[in-house]
Amino acid sequence: MKGLILSGGTGTRLRPITFTSAKQLVPVANKPILFYAIETVRAAGITEIGIIVGETKDEVKQAVGDGSRFGVAITYIEQEAPLGLAHAVKIAEPFIQDDTFVMFLGDNLIKDGICGLVDEFKQEKPNCQILLAHVPNPQAFGVAELEDGRIKSLVEKPKEPRSNLALVGVYMFDKNVFEAVNAIKPSRRGELEITDAIQYLVDAGYDVQPHVIEGWWKDTGKLEDMLEANRIMLENIETRIEGTVDKSSVVYGKVIVEAGAKIHGSVVRGPAIIGKSSKILHSYIGPFTSVHDNVTIRSSEVEHSIILAECVIENIGSRIEDSLLGRNVRVHRSEQRPRAYRLMVGDNSDVEVL
Known part of the structure; x- marks a missing residue:
């Protein structure tokens, strides 16, 4: 067959x-x-x-x-x-x-x-x-x-x-x-x-x-189907910590931290995966989140989301959830004046703002 x-x-x-x-x-x-x-x-x-x-x-x-x-x-x-x-x-x-x-x-x-x-x-x-x-x-x-x-x-x-x-x-x-x-x-x-x-x-x-x-x-x-599939598959993982988690961080529930990943001053609540060489710095990663390789998340909160490789999320004042970020996406807070939303968005995107 x-x-x-x-x-x-x-x-x-x-x-x-x-x-x-x-x-x-x-x-x-x-x-x-x-x-x-x-x-x-x-x-x-x-x-x-x-x-x-x-x-x-x-x-x-x-x-x-x-x-x-x-x-x-x-x-x-x-x-x-x-x-x-x-x-x-x-x-x-x-x-x-x-x-x-x-x-x-x-x-x-x-x-x-x-x-x-x-x-x-x-x-x-x-x-x-x-x-x-x-x-x-x-x-x-x-x-x-x-x-x-x-x-x-x-x-x-x-x-x-x-x-x-x-x-x-x-x-x-x-x-x-x-x-x-x-x-x-x-x-x-x-x-x-x-x-x-x-x-x-x-x-x-x-x-x-x-x-x-x-x-x-x-x-x-x-x-929504991708996020549900991600949730179901994450429920089946077993904890595996190959990267580094510093003493000021808390990791609980089913969590995989791949080799080279660093968790510093952060909370990771599983089920969740942190990919190879990614950095979670002074942030919160909530349940049902997949963070791929070489991602940096700094001073931000992410939950129930899929974050693809090479993304950077920095200084977001509110929580990112129910989201899918493609490769090499940067989401960050700007102090530039005048204050405004500044977007570079491709065809058929969907953006929700507070």
């Missing part, structure tokens, strides 16, 4: 962060989301993985490499444009050949993994197995309608959903899916929809089995 991980999307909902970085490489608990996907597939015993890449292919290849660090062999499959999930399957046929495979969306997180689901697929041998989850906003997903436990219909982002069962970003197929992706036509969005391909399999009489998962699953396409 092989794995197919999709990492070719443009990440429009996470702009401006994704103007300069692949959305699958934005870190959750200081680890790129894509790495979680690779580790999840590897944990299910799958060691041959194809990764669909697009315009951010160079960045993805540099981050992942040949896969040896994860114990897998990676094959990169280039998609000329984001033409749909079924298109990604279509161009992966030379890699997959006649094998069964798991398709995993690279910006999805499934806390409990997929080991049991892969075992179930191998034992029962359906032509396709799809994962579903109850969601409060099904119109934002592909939606499945079930009848007597079997799939009746699948619709991509319906205006009037017939159920609240969303397609989780994990699918399992045998070779018959290639018949489906080569038979369907592009949707109104100009994409080959995976829902149409699965509907083709249903209509053609193939065995398509739904599996409703009850555990935690998250599509990390939006800021």
Whole structure:
């Protein structure tokens, strides 16, 4: 069995962060989301993985490499444009050949993994197995309608959903899916929809089995989803102090302080991670905060946030929370006169002020 991980999307909902970085490489608990996907597939015993890449292919290849660090062999499959999930399957046929495979969306997180689901697929041998989850906003997903436990219909982002069962970003197929992706036509969005391909399999009489998962699953396409994923992953960490914490500082709860990091005159309340060579000086770092490498936080408070590498936060009079700061961002108080907010903000940013 092989794995197919999709990492070719443009990440429009996470702009401006994704103007300069692949959305699958934005870190959750200081680890790129894509790495979680690779580790999840590897944990299910799958060691041959194809990764669909697009315009951010160079960045993805540099981050992942040949896969040896994860114990897998990676094959990169280039998609000329984001033409749909079924298109990604279509161009992966030379890699997959006649094998069964798991398709995993690279910006999805499934806390409990997929080991049991892969075992179930191998034992029962359906032509396709799809994962579903109850969601409060099904119109934002592909939606499945079930009848007597079997799939009746699948619709991509319906205006009037017939159920609240969303397609989780994990699918399992045998070779018959290639018949489906080569038979369907592009949707109104100009994409080959995976829902149409699965509907083709249903209509053609193939065995398509739904599996409703009850555990935690998250599509990390939006800021609030990223922050929730960060919170969930941080809850699982174990305290590890490799950097230095001076006597005037207090660190409690689950906290990781990476090598080279310095905590001075500060309070760090976990769960939280302080990345390599970062400096927390006379500051407060609250729960559910991930501070990446080479960050400086001075005389400021940060809570429930993701701070990417090389950021500087200095002398902020109020607390930063529920925030995602991209790489090399500087947030600081200015004594310049006249007093005013002075902003340099990229496209599609969101700024809230007191």
